[in-house]
Amino acid sequence: MDRHGDTGTEEGRPAPGRGSPRLPDIIRWQEQHFGRPLAWDCSKVLRRAGRCLFLDLGEWRECLGRTGCPPRAPQSGSRHVTEHHRIPSHCAARRLAALVLCGTILSPAFAPPLVHADEATAADGTIRKQQTNGEQRQKRQRQEKRKKSASPLEEIVVLGARVPQPLRRAPSAISVIDQDWIAARGVTQVSLLLRDVPGVEVSRTGPFGSQTQVRIRGSEGNHTLVLLDGIEMNDPVSGFELDFADLMTSGISRIEVLRGPQSALYGSEALGGVIDILTRLPQAPRDFALNAEGGSFGTFRIDGFxxxxxxxxRAGLSAAFFRTDGVSASPSGPEKDGYRNAMVNGKLVSRPSERLEVGLVARYVDARSEFDRQDFFSGxxxxxxxxxxxTGFYGRGYARLSLLGGRWTHLVAADFTDTDTDNFANGDFSGSFSGGRQKLTWQTSLRFETGPAQQRLTAALEYEHFDFRAKGPSPDSPQNQKQNDRQVSLVGEYHADLGERLDIGLGVRHDDNRTFRNDTTWRTAASWSVSEAIILHASYGTGNADPTFFERFGFFPGSFVGNPEVRPERGRGFDAGLRIAPTEGFYLDVTGFRSTLKNEIATVFDFATFTSxxxxxxxxxxxxxxxxSLSWWPLFDLRLLGSYTYLKAREADGAIEVRRPTHIASLGGSWFFAGGRGDANLDIGYHGRQRDFDFSAFPAPRVPLSAYWLASAALRYRLAGPLWLTARVENLFDSRYQDVLGFNTPGIGVFGGLTARY
Incomplete structure (x- = not known):
């Protein structure tokens, strides 16, 4: 990413945020690198550029370097650029057109690094940079991004193993949403980004701020484990499930999605998969950004870094405030359901020595949402x-020690999660649920070699303590209660790289739970590099999901009573796929999967008590x-991302599972224009036909929900200096759709704002 963290692009594409090169700088730089200023001979540049447009960087230089204008002799004394900028009047217009072409379409290859007031021109014509300009840092970042773009399989991913590894070595199905795509989309909620990920289905019960569930490969919402910089965000109260309505994109730099049972690595709640969210750190000695936006539905957002x-x-602080008047969740009601969210996130990473790293992460969220009710009899x-x-607080502190030249690492971490949900009806307090999770982790990992094989052994010990508190509207309310639980887990993992082609991984986990029967889960995975561009991968694993506090002890008078005797869910899954990266800038992954779930926990109605x-x-x-999954750069300044999911989900009795569409697809593109001054993004998603319960009848039948298209567009353009104009349109086609039967969703929305980056 670039110095601003949310505006970077893939290396080789124009990077907004620094301005365009000046005309004299382009001429001088081209003369130094090619023996003459290429922009002089306008007609030949134009003809040659047309032939060279789709060549790689080295071929471009060779092709355009043959342009015929002879080099000019150096001027005596100081080589001021103005001495070279004497264009004959009869060719001025044509040569200006040639210069514009080189400076926009081909600027990454034939334009100089940007010159600022803190840079000086030496007598030999070179640009000498002072210590404060950060240009060397930007150059190194571009070189790293160029390398990553040329070899997408070498990208480092956090998920898939207890220790980060290149995607080439990850035998599981993993998708990455990088900082560039997050910035290009410009959306406010993480759930909107996850709609672009294969295997992921998002259901929102109404407008902004309504309960939002994310399912992976047809699993339940509480089978998706969500990590924030390693902190487990799943709410200990609401079904060990994270409500994605309260998760904003502000301050987030990267999202990884690991699909399939992962309980052997991450424990309960990872039965369907894992979503790992990384927050932002500065990429320059001083890194500042401020964004303000407003638009439809009385929406206003301001965030900064x-x-x-x-x-x-390195230390970073993110803060954001979002509010909207929204729309009514009731299709027939005029009353709007608004939403407000305030967030603060801090992150610190320090290396006191070459062998020791320490870090702190803290995040606080305060959200308020208005919602409608679903009538029990009519539905x-x-x-x-x-x-x-x-309100939610998430914290983590850790220390990592590297010994034996980095071959032997130790990690000690302490995580803390605390959430509180208060409900009000007609202004009166109606009840609250609060809970906490405290987790201690020790992990050690040793890398060693035996012949051509590179191997790694990892062991971990985890201790978790859970709290659950329910409070009614009065001191003697029947729902008033406190519960707690604890669990100790042992984790072991083995990974081997055999001869640069075959990678295998084995993982096992044993959970000692105070309440439930002890359980052991395991996982095995392998990948085989057929060639540098083709990799086969497969994995098989088991998983579990413990009953939640609410399922065991929850209580709503006259509506719901928990079941303390409910047992944990058990599952297993298998997947196999193919990764292809035949050329620079192209990546394709096709994966098939199959999974089963037993002891599934379901809600039932008791006619004797008339409660659930x-x-x-x-x-x-x-x-x-x-x-x-597809990632492709078909043109030098055009990036495409695509995904498709086919899913067939059936319950034990053969019934189609609700809110699991058979087909989901998305295609998005980002185009960088005006020499890096702006970029435009268009994202189109298809959400296929699905079924949901119709509670207007009893027992509730499964009825179809229509398929729909959902599109968004976003634009960013640098006006001057650090100031950028932003604009976006949500629900571009003004689709009328429902993720959950009976709940209204917003129509087309237009938003605009300004961003300043320093």
């Missing part, structure tokens, strides 16, 4: 004055499908 970086320490969503207030509860279903539910 401030970061400082030294030789051994209709009706206007209501209901309010949910959510939960119980374990008999038999196994089955899911299978295919995922396709």
């Amino acid at each position: 401030a970061g400082l970086a030294g030789e051994r320490t 209709l969503v009706l206007d209501a004055n209901n309010v949910r207030r959510f 509860t939960v119980e374990n279903r008999q038999g196994k539910s089955k899911r299978r499908g295919v995922e396709v």
Whole structure:
């Protein structure tokens, strides 16, 4: 990413944020690198550029370097650029057109690094930089991005193993949403970005701020483990499930999605997959950004970032405020359901010595959402004055020690999660749920070699303590209670790189839970490099999901009673796929998967008490499908991302599972224009037909929900200096759709704002 963290692009593409080269600088730089200023001979440059447009960087230089204008003799004394900028009047217009062509379409290859006031021109014509300009840092970043763009399989991913590894070595199905794509989309909620990931389905019960579930490969929402810089964000209260309505994109630099059962590596809640979110750190000694935006539905957003970086320490602080009047969740009601979210995130990473790294992460969220009620008898969503207030604090401190030249590493970490949800009806307090998770981790990893094989052994010990507190509207309310649980886990992992082609991984985990029967999960995976561009990968694993506090002890008077006897869910899954990266800038992954789930926990209605509860279903539910992921640079300044998912999910009795569309697809593109001054993004998603429960009848039948298209567009353009203009359109086609039967969703929305980056 570039110095601003949210505006970078793939190496070789124009990087916005620094301005365009000046005309004299382009001429001088071209003369130094090619023996003459290429822009002089306008007609030949234009003809040659047309032939060279789709060649790589080295071929461009060779091709355009043959342009015929003879070099000019150096001027005596100081070589001021103005002496070379004497263009005959009869050719001025044509040569200006040639210069514009070189400076826009071919600027990354034939334009100089940008010159600032803190740079000086030496007598020999070279640009000498002072210590404060950061140009050397930007050059190194571009070189690193160029290398990554040329070899996408070498990108380092955090997920897939207990220790980060290149994507080439990751035998599991992993997708990455990088900083460039997050910035180009410009959306406010992480759930909107996850719609572009294969195997992921997003369901939102109404407008902004409504409950938002994310399912991976047809699993339940509480089978998706969400990590924030290693902190488990899953709410200990609401079904060990994260409500993605409160997760904003501000301050986020990267998202990784690991699909398939991963309990052997990450424990309960990772039965369907894992989403890992990394927050932002500064990429320059001083890194600042401020963004303000407003638009449809009475929406306003302001967020900022401030970061400082030294030789051994980097620290960043992100803050954001978002509010919207929204729309009514009821299709027939005029009352709007608004939402407000305030967030602060801090991150510090320091290396006191070459062998020791320490870090701190803290995030605080305060959200308020208005929501409507669903009538018990008619099943209709009706206007209501209901309010949910959510606060969450997430913290982590860690220390990592490297010994034996980095071959032997030790990690000690302490994580803390605390959430509180208060509910109000017509202004009166109606109840609250709060909970906490405290986690201690020790991990050691040793790398060693035996002949041509490079191997790694990892062992970990984890301790977790959970708290659950429920409070009713009065001191003697029947739902008032406190519960707790604890678990100790042992984790072991083995990874081997056999001869640069075959990678295998084995993982096992044993959970000692105070409440449930102890459980052991395991996972095996392998990848085989057929060639530098083709990799086969496969994995098989088991997983578990413990019943939540709410499922065991939850209580709503006259509505729901928990079941303390419910048992953990068990599952297993297999996937196999193919990764292809035949050329620079092209990456394709096709993966097939199959999974089963037994002891599935489901809600049932008790006619004797006229209340709901939960119980374990008999038999196994089955899911299978295919995922396709595409990343491609078809042109020098055009990036495309695509995905497709086919899913067939059936319950144990053969019924189609609700809110699991058979087909999901997306295609998005970012185009960088005006020599890096701006970029435009268009994203189109298809959400296929699915089924949902119709609660207007009893027992509730499964009815179809229509397929829909959802598109968005975004534009960023640098006006002057550090000031950028931003604009975006959500629901570009003004689609009328429902993710959950009966709940209204917003129509087309237009938003605009300004961003300043320093």
